[in-house]
Amino acid sequence: MSIRVQTGENGPEPSEREKLEREISKLCRYIGRSPWVFHVNSGSCNGCDIEIIAALTPRYDAERFGVKLVGTPRHADVLLVTGPVTNQSLERVKLVYEQTPDPKVVVAVGACPTGGSVFFESPFTNAPLDKHIPVDVFVPGCPPRPEAILYGVVLGLQKLIEKIEGKEGSKE
């Protein structure tokens, strides 16, 4: 209640986009139980991609949390973006982001989408990723360990759930 009064009075406003995001995330209570993952490769060296696959293998077995690797962004809840967002892939990354139904979580996996890594200030790459699409969690590392990727997905989902509960809190 108090939060809403404050934002209403002195803050510019809780911006149209924030309001929309809360509305959308409230729709979905079961996303934490079955996060379906789509893997976007934006010119990655394949290192992070192998680590993502490693997180699905029997040793880490992400499927026990309901995680499933899907083949199309239309089915996805979580986008795992790897690679330094090369010029060729920039439009495709944006397109894939738009094709994913809401609510969605974007996780940038590896050093490349986080800050450019060895391609820092290269004219042919467009890192960091959050200049182009909204990113929820950055997982640094070259490549990050599978535990780190799983932890990143969990953080992203927690952020989504906080959005859902924050909305309920302001209603009361």
Next chain:
Amino acid sequence: MNLLYTTLGFIGIYLYVSFASLLWEGIDRKLVARMQRRMGPPLLQPFYDFLKMVSKESIIPRDSNKLFELAPVFALAAAIALLAYTPLGFGPLFGTRGDIILFIYLLTLIGFIRVLGAASSGSPYAQIGAQREMIILVSREAPMMLGIFTIMWRIRDLGVSKPFSLRALYEHNIWEIGTPMSIIGALILLFVFMAWLASEIEVGFFDIPEAETELAEGTMAEYSGRHLALFELANAIKAFVSASLVVAVFFPWGVSGYLGLTGLPAVIADLLFHTLKVFAVLFVSMSIFRAVSGRLRITQAVNMFWTRLLPASIVGALLLVIDTLGVIA
């Protein structure tokens, strides 16, 4: 009054089969995970998936036409209509003479509606998936239909009340003939039916139209949110119903006779026992098959149907009818 009870029973069956078929998907994922030495998702995972998909945004592509939105509804409607003609441990609710033909056409209709929906989505991936589904749909029907009509024709001679109806399968079964020829023929047909079942639910060798890695989920490529959820439910029901056909043809025995039950308890006992048998058939034809085999190319799969399974079906059918034809004494 009779109609009212039938309708209530139909609604009950629909709710039960939706639950049982989604539960089977959870069991299947768990079993396959255990075979791969993993923990696997919780048993109720398909229910969570379903609830999540229902509550997510559903995107309609700009290039799609009206059928794209209607196809999931039609698919589920066809699946529900199919339940009225499915043997579930007892004869089908609205069963009558010759309902086997209606059953086969409704089963094919679900696949055909998936093709329609995919073709009207405007996505090239979905259209390749639709072409593959259409090709495999045409190929898999021939061996199965030959097998089932031979069996129906053969047990008609044993004296059933309504020939070529699914209820007749519970009056006499194919093992009752008892001659060595007919038993070998029935075993060959059982193999053909198991292969048909695997291709009907698209697992293992036959995961071709929905190839995740090469076709971006194929026919389902453009579906999201509640439209996808309806399709997933229709597919789960279809898997249960297809397995029900195999169970009714080859393993029709019930338990109510042994337990001495009558009336409603008998129906419920038979339904539960039937569900167990369906799970056992699906375990062989879906879980094990999915865990040990990879995907074929579409040409290999079509080749397999026309040059391996159709001849096997013809041999099985000939062995079944050979003593009635009087070729050998």
